[in-house]
Amino acid sequence: MGRKSKQQMEEETTAIESFLSNQHYKKANTLINSKGRSTLLVQKLFAVSIAKAELNQDSNTLEANIYGTDLKKIFGVKGGSFYEHIKAAIEPVKSKPSILDWRIIYSNDDTREIEAINVITDASFKNGVLNVRYNSKITPYLANLQNNYTVLSLAEAVQLNSVYSFRLYEILKAEMDKQRAITRKEGPYYVQYHLTDLKLRLGIIDSQADPAIISALKKGNPDYDAIEKQADKLDGAGKLKTFGNFKKFALDKAQKELNETTSIWFDYEPVKAGRGGKVVSIRFKIDVNPRVKNKNNACDDLNQKETTINPARELELMDQVQDIIDEKIKISEIRSILKASNYNLDKIKNAYDLYLRQSGNVENFVGWMIAAIKNNYTSAGVKASPIVGEYVQSTFSYEDMESELLDNF
DNA sequence: GGTATACATCTACCACCAGA
DNA sequence: TCTGGTGGTAGATGTATACC
Numbered sequence: 452m453g454r455k456s457k458q459q460m461e462e463e464t465t466a467i468e469s470f471l472s473n474q475h476y477k478k479a480n481t482l483i484n485s486k487g488r489s490t491l492l493v494q495k496l497f498a499v500s501i502a503k504a505e506l507n508q509d510s511n512t513l514e515a516n517i518y519g520t521d522l523k524k525i526f527g528v529k530g531g532s533f534y535e536h537i538k539a540a541i542e543p544v545k546s547k548p549s550i551l552d553w554r555i556i557y558s559n560d561d562t563r564e565i566e567a568i569n570v571i572t573d574a575s576f577k578n579g580v581l582n583v584r585y586n587s588k589i590t591p592y593l594a595n596l597q598n599n600y601t602v603l604s605l606a607e608a609v610q611l612n613s614v615y616s617f618r619l620y621e622i623l624k625a626e627m628d629k630q631r632a633i634t635r636k637e638g639p640y641y642v643q644y645h646l647t648d649l650k651l652r653l654g655i656i657d658s659q660a661d662p663a664i665i666s667a668l669k670k671g672n673p674d675y676d677a678i679e680k681q682a683d684k685l686d687g688a689g690k691l692k693t694f695g696n697f698k699k700f701a702l703d704k705a706q707k708e709l710n711e712t713t714s715i716w717f718d719y720e721p722v723k724a725g726r727g728g729k730v731v732s733i734r735f736k737i738d739v740n741p742r743v744k745n746k747n748n749a750c751d752d753l754n755q756k757e758t759t760i761n762p763a764r765e766l767e768l769m770d771q772v773q774d775i776i777d778e779k780i781k782i783s784e785i786r787s788i789l790k791a792s793n794y795n796l797d798k799i800k801n802a803y804d805l806y807l808r809q810s811g812n813v814e815n816f817v818g819w820m821i822a823a824i825k826n827n828y829t830s831a832g833v834k835a836s837p838i839v840g841e842y843v844q845s846t847f848s849y850e851d852m853e854s855e856l857l858d859n860f
Numbered sequence: 861g862g863t864a865t866a867c868a869t870c871t872a873c874c875a876c877c878a879g880a
Numbered sequence: 881t882c883t884g885g886t887g888g889t890a891g892a893t894g895t896a897t898a899c900c
Contacts, residue, residue, distance in 0.1 A: 613866095691867080695889060700867065721888085723876085729887060865898080875888080880881100 474605040475766050476502035479592035481623045483601060486668065487555035487570075488654035491614040495539075495590045496522075497570070498608050500583045506594045510585045512572075513594055519579040537581060541574040550574050550583070556658045556668050560591070565669040567659070601625040602767040607713045616705040624715050627737045628767075637740035643722065645732050646694075647675035647682075653701060655691050656682045692723070694730050702733070706740060716740040748770075768794055775800055784817040791821040797825050 463468045466841060476498050477729035489497075499522065507514055522537065556567045566588070576825065597616040601624055611617045623642075630640040650656040651668070655711050656678070658664060663681050667673050691697040702719060715737060722732035763787070772785050776798065792798040802823040806813065813819045823826075 693868090694887080696867070698889085723888090770866095861900105862900085865896100867895090868898100869894080870892085872887085872891095876886085877883090878883100880883085 452684065469677065475602050475770060476584060476605055476608075477593070477596050477600050477602050477770065478625075479596055479600045480620065480625050480629065481528070481557055481560055481599070482555075482589065482592045483621045484652065485555040485557035486651040486654075486658040488613070488657040488659070489550075489553045491552045491611075491617060493553055494614060494617045495609050496581070498603070498605060501585075501593050502579070502581075502605055504585070504593065506590070511590050513585040513590055513781075515581075515583045517583075519576070519581065522581060537576050541576055541581070554643060554659045554666055555594075556665065567665060571822065601628055601630060602770055604714065604766060610712060611708055613701075613708060614654050614705050615655075615701040616708040618703040619717075620709055620713055620715065623709075623735060624653060626708070626735075627739075629714060630737075634690045640737045641734060642737065643732050643734040645675045646697075646730055647679045648673075649733055650682075650691070651678070663689075710740065714740050714743045716742075716796075761771050763791070765794075768796065769794055771798055776803055778816055787817060788820050789825070791824045802828065 476811055478501065500517060501513070504513040504515040506512075519537070541825070550571050551569065553570045554567060555570055556565060558564070559566050565846060567584050568588050570585055570586055570589060572586050575582045601621070603621060603624060608620060611620060626642045627638065627640050630642075631638070634640075642650070647656065651658050656664070658668060661681055664678050667678050667681070691700055698721075706719070708716060715741065717737045720734050720736075721730040722734050723730055768789055769782070769785050772789055775797070776785075778786075788799060792802075801819070802820050805823055806819060807830055808814070
């Protein structure tokens with residue numbers, strides 16, 4: 452990895468944030484909790500491409516076409532050699548893993564069986580366009596997700612500098628959202644992973660490295676000690692073998708990156724057992740990042756009318772608004788509509804149904820929607836005058852929001 | 861080629877636990 | 881309580897690789 456000055460990194464982060472502001476991707480928790488080894492670039496390409504992917508109804512496969520110029524903006528690079536890295540990531544070479552080699556082990560929701568599959572079946576980079584086609588087996592875990600999924604911020608994900616930070620961001624975010632929806636309580640939330648399980652999830656132990664590991668994982672209750680021993684025997688199959696190195700290069704690094712740059716915050720403690728106090732598990736404490744909380748509180752101080760809302764939740768709801776409204780509108784406009792509805796999706800649905808049924812020409816769609824929501828228009832109702840740039844105060848109900856979120860789990 | 865990163869390896873020291 | 885085995889922690893150093 453090359454060195455970047457602090458100023459360069461800040462400039463890149465700003466550029467990435469502005470390009471990606473509020474772009475996000477949805478991933479089934481099954482996929483997030485799968486086990487497999489890949490590189491940081493592959494993980495980032497996967498996140499970007501699923502955010503852009505479209506479903507081919509005939510083949511039931513997801514396919515994404517992304518322009519190289521967009522990829523450069525997303526990854527915040529200026530140099531021409533970037534295209535060579537993309538090519539290297541998708542072209543199979545004996546000595547290096549490519550995007551096509553990326554295999555995961557996951558629990559099939561339908562069959563309840565453990566399956567091992569290649570995630571991507573085809574990838575090409577031609578005429579400056581990256582084309583990625585996914586294995587049809589994972590289509591249910593990426594397209595038309597109705598429940599048990601996590602919404603992740605593309606801007607937060609692509610600026611991470613370590614593959615372990617990236618994987619932990621997805622794993623801990625999924626766990627936090629799940630626990631928040633189930634318990635209906637504010638954090639912190641706790642989750643404990645067996646050390647070997649965590650290494651498998653992070654790709655530190657390659658789940659595909661040995662048939663014995665694959666068959667051990669296919670058992671309902673895997674013998675992680677046996678998997679760890681098997682991984683030790685394999686040359687290069689297990690990195691960060693000592694806990695010290697695992698802590699230093701995976702946990703501590705991810706903790707620093709996530710706590711400083713993302714909307715989630717975590718701490719951890721090793722759980723020891725047996726003679727000598729060997730670390731067998733890691734217990735995570737997860738919460739919304741205090742930076743985000745403070746930012747929201749600061750907004751409150753500036754404008755007492757402004758409702759504070761967790762950005763992660765807002766992203767989730769904004770995504771659902773996009774599913775409801777089949778119009779070309781900006782992210783900021785979606786947010787305005789959401790606020791006008793007190794974060795109530797039913798109100799938005801009703802207003803949009805009304806909009807589709809009403810006969811008059813609407814010059815300002817967003818203004819019309821806000822007025823319809825605010826004034827509770829009915830089908831017998833009134834034709835609204837466009838309200839340009841009106842800010843609508845939200846009296847957001849936390850209970851309503853939680854109820855919506857809970858539907859996802 | 862210079863430099864940074866991502867590890868691995870080694871060493872010294874410390875803590876915990878079981879058995880004598 | 882002492883001792884030995886096991887393993888964690890932290891720092892120093894070395895190596896391969898990637899970036900500019």
